[in-house]
Amino acid sequence: RTVYVNGEYLPETEAKVSIFDRAFLMADGVYEVTSVLDGKLIDFAGHSKRLARSLSELDMRAPCSDEDLLEIHRELVRANDITDGLVYLQVTRGSAGDRDFAFPDPETTEPTLVLFTQSKPGLAESPAAKSGIKVISVDDIRWGRRDIKTVQLLYPSMAKMMAKKAGADDAWMVEDGFVTEGSSNNAYIVKGGRIITRALSTDILHGITRAAVLRFAQEAQMEVEERSFTIAEALEADEAFITSASSFVMPVVELDGSAIGSGTPGPVASRLREIYLEESR
Ligand code: PDD
Structure with a gap:
């Protein structure tokens, strides 16, 4: 499976995130799950709007534009040949390189952006x-x-x-x-x-x-x-x-x-x- 981590498309076995990432230590991250039917993303606009709201409520920076996010979704659906399934997206506050309850300085901390797909053939025809x-x-x-x-x-x-x-x-x-x-x-x-x-x-x-x-x-x-x-x-x-x-x-x-x-x-x-x-x- 090809996954996306911070600007790169990688085989899932090569994808890496810091152990100091605040999502790992403190669940300091937000996510979205968008379904895919017949290769088409369902309600991407709604999900990206809610993502923006989750980020702003937690004083987190958006990792990239909505257009870039849509492009990453599409590329992963294509690369993994997803007909029916899900795209999982996670944005975390990233890491200042150590554990600390206070948020790190957003000017010097990059958010972590991770996306992966899950293939679910026949998702809409579930028994x-x-x-x-x-x-x-x-x-x-x-x-x-x-x-x-x-x-x-x-x-x-x-x-x-x-x-x-x-x-x-x-x-x-x-x-x-x-x-x-x-x-x-x-x-x-x-x-x-x-x-x-x-x-x-x-x-x-x-x-x-x-x-x-x-x-x-x-x-x-x-x-x-x-x-x-x-x-x-x-x-x-x-x-x-x-x-x-x-x-x-x-x-x-x-x-x-x-x-x-x-x-x-x-x-x-x-x-x-x-x-x-x-x-x-
Ligand atoms: N969950 N309520 C909760 C607590 C949820 O986690 C979800 C979504 C919903 C439905 O939201 P939406 O229609 O936007 O998917 C309501 C996703 C699917 C998940 O955690 O996998």
């Missing part, structure tokens, strides 16, 4: 989309700036492992009685034809797929309500689903061991998935 996935609820004990897409992903990883241990696929995180989001996706329920999802704030990541799906839903005259919901309400819902760049729209058919609605993917989730894949390809 999970036909069967739906199972989720469990877990406490949301993450930090309070979940709108910044940082590489601080230990708790989401633990939540995913708790789900696996319970025989489920993913976890919905709950704070003050309300669902925030999935371990790496946004969460939705459907009741009486109405699509309900938590409003944007610092409590959740502002999903690029979420923005597109809500726009398509409104264009298709579906009702959307942006508000928080509880696990009890989700258990009474007709349908549930998640969205993310890697899962698009994925039906959720079971929550904490109980079926949601009919226990099979619902018509709203299935229709939104169809519209999303059709419109973004």
Whole structure:
């Protein structure tokens, strides 16, 4: 696999980053995941805009222009012959050559930019989309700036492992009685034809797929309500689903061991998935 590190395209075995890089020592970095379908990047503009916001919220410098970023994405998709898959991008604050809690001087510190691809043949035809996935609820004990897409992903990883241990696929995180989001996706329920999802704030990541799906839903005259919901309400819902760049729209058919609605993917989730894949390809 060819990867990109700080201006160079290299075989993955030759790519190197300093052990003093602040992402390695302090999770001081941000990332983006952009999907590729039929060799085409999905919603690159949305991802680069969110990257710029994550960087600015953390007083980090952009490593290069959006045009350069797009070119690197395209070159990696080409070099690795990706038809369906993902491009992972990470920008870290870099390193001042030692460990220190204070940020190094941005004038003399170069950010680290790393990109790599993941080939996922048939990404859009995942069997999970036909069967739906199972989720469990877990406490949301993450930090309070979940709108910044940082590489601080230990708790989401633990939540995913708790789900696996319970025989489920993913976890919905709950704070003050309300669902925030999935371990790496946004969460939705459907009741009486109405699509309900938590409003944007610092409590959740502002999903690029979420923005597109809500726009398509409104264009298709579906009702959307942006508000928080509880696990009890989700258990009474007709349908549930998640969205993310890697899962698009994925039906959720079971929550904490109980079926949601009919226990099979619902018509709203299935229709939104169809519209999303059709419109973004
Ligand atoms: N995760 N919420 C969280 C906590 C996420 O990590 C993600 C994305 C989303 C959905 O955002 P988007 O629609 O822009 O992908 C919501 C990516 C896919 C990941 O970590 O692999």
